Amino acid sequence: MHHRGDHEQGAPELLSPLQRLTSYSVAAGRIPYAAAVFTPIRARRLTLRPVTMADLEDVYAYQRRPDVCRWMLGSEPRSREQSQKSVAAMTGEDGLRVEGDVLSLAAEANGRVTGTVELVWRSRADQTAEIGYVFNPEFSGQGLATEAVGALLGWGFEEFGLHRVYGRCHAGNEASARLMTRLGMRCEARHVESYLFRGEWADRFVFAMLAREWLSRSAALAG
Numbered sequence: 001m002h003h004r005g006d007h008e009q010g011a012p013e014l015l016s017p018l019q020r021l022t023s024y025s026v027a028a029g030r031i032p033y034a035a036a037v038f039t040p041i042r043a044r045r046l047t048l049r050p051v052t053m054a055d056l057e058d059v060y061a062y063q064r065r066p067d068v069c070r071w072m073l074g075s076e077p078r079s080r081e082q083s084q085k086s087v088a089a090m091t092g093e094d095g096l097r098v099e100g101d102v103l104s105l106a107a108e109a110n111g112r113v114t115g116t117v118e119l120v121w122r123s124r125a126d127q128t129a130e131i132g133y134v135f136n137p138e139f140s141g142q143g144l145a146t147e148a149v150g151a152l153l154g155w156g157f158e159e160f161g162l163h164r165v166y167g168r169c170h171a172g173n174e175a176s177a178r179l180m181t182r183l184g185m186r187c188e189a190r191h192v193e194s195y196l197f198r199g200e201w202a203d204r205f206v207f208a209m210l211a212r213e214w215l216s217r218s219a220a221l222a223g
């Protein structure tokens with residue numbers, strides 16, 4: 001069930017996503033955060049749904065791998081106990097209720113968790129969130145991560161009412177940069193030597209997409 005706040009009372013229910021976004025964005029202060037608590041999204045080959053402790057084995061299967069952590073800040077291959085803590089934390093990240101909240105979702109295909117995607121609500125005022133994703137290399141090369149991140153972007157723009165979603169990655173993380181490019185996100189910046197990564201200054205890409213870009217791309221892909 002999507003929870004609709006008082007500020008939305010009286011808003012027409014039968015608008016297309018584009019009409020909805022347009023009507024919301026013209027009215028300053030009418031922030032369209034419709035879905036505080038997440039309900040599963042069905043994509044073509046995947047379902048995105050909240051993480052549960054039963055996902056531990058599937059998540060540990062990739063969190064333990066050095067290649068998965070290679071480009072991730074502060075991340076080392078995890079022990080089973082560390083994965084248990086990580087999964088427990090993710091089980092609490094099941095909705096975006098207040099600014100700063102994280103929505104973590106398991107991308108499930110054929111009964112296996114192939115990876116997780118997340119949306120971090122960075123700014124309520126600016127209707128902005130940051131996207132993140134980690135997938136098991138066992139399932140790579142099939143477009144599953146792209147499908148999952150695309151489904152979460154769609155939810156963020158069309159259901160939650162975001163204006164802008166950005167994603168950041170180490171400039172050496174080619175698979176991640178390719179994924180965001182594939183989804184139509186613009187590379188807005190390369191922040192040179194902007195952060196310390198494993199003791200060395202590293203460059204970071206910032207990719208972003210706006211709601212109107214998402215909608216025009218979705219319309220073009222559909223048509």
Ligand SMILES: CC(C)(COP(=O)(O)OP(=O)(O)OC[C@H]1O[C@@H](n2cnc3c(N)ncnc32)[C@H](O)[C@@H]1OP(=O)(O)O)[C@@H](O)C(=O)NCCC(=O)NCCS
Nearest residue numbers: 068071133134135140141142143144145146168169175176
């Ligand atoms: C980033 C990450 C999710 C990308 O995984 P991935 O396997 O490249 O992504 P996908 O599952 O979307 O697969 C895309 C690949 O499948 C191919 N593909 C095959 N069928 C496809 C389809 N139907 N749709 C899209 N792509 C398809 C694509 O061409 C692409 O190939 P390429 O790598 O040669 O360009 C993965 O590398 C990862 O989890 N890394 C570790 C964690 C990490 O660094 N996260 C990001 C932190 S910023």
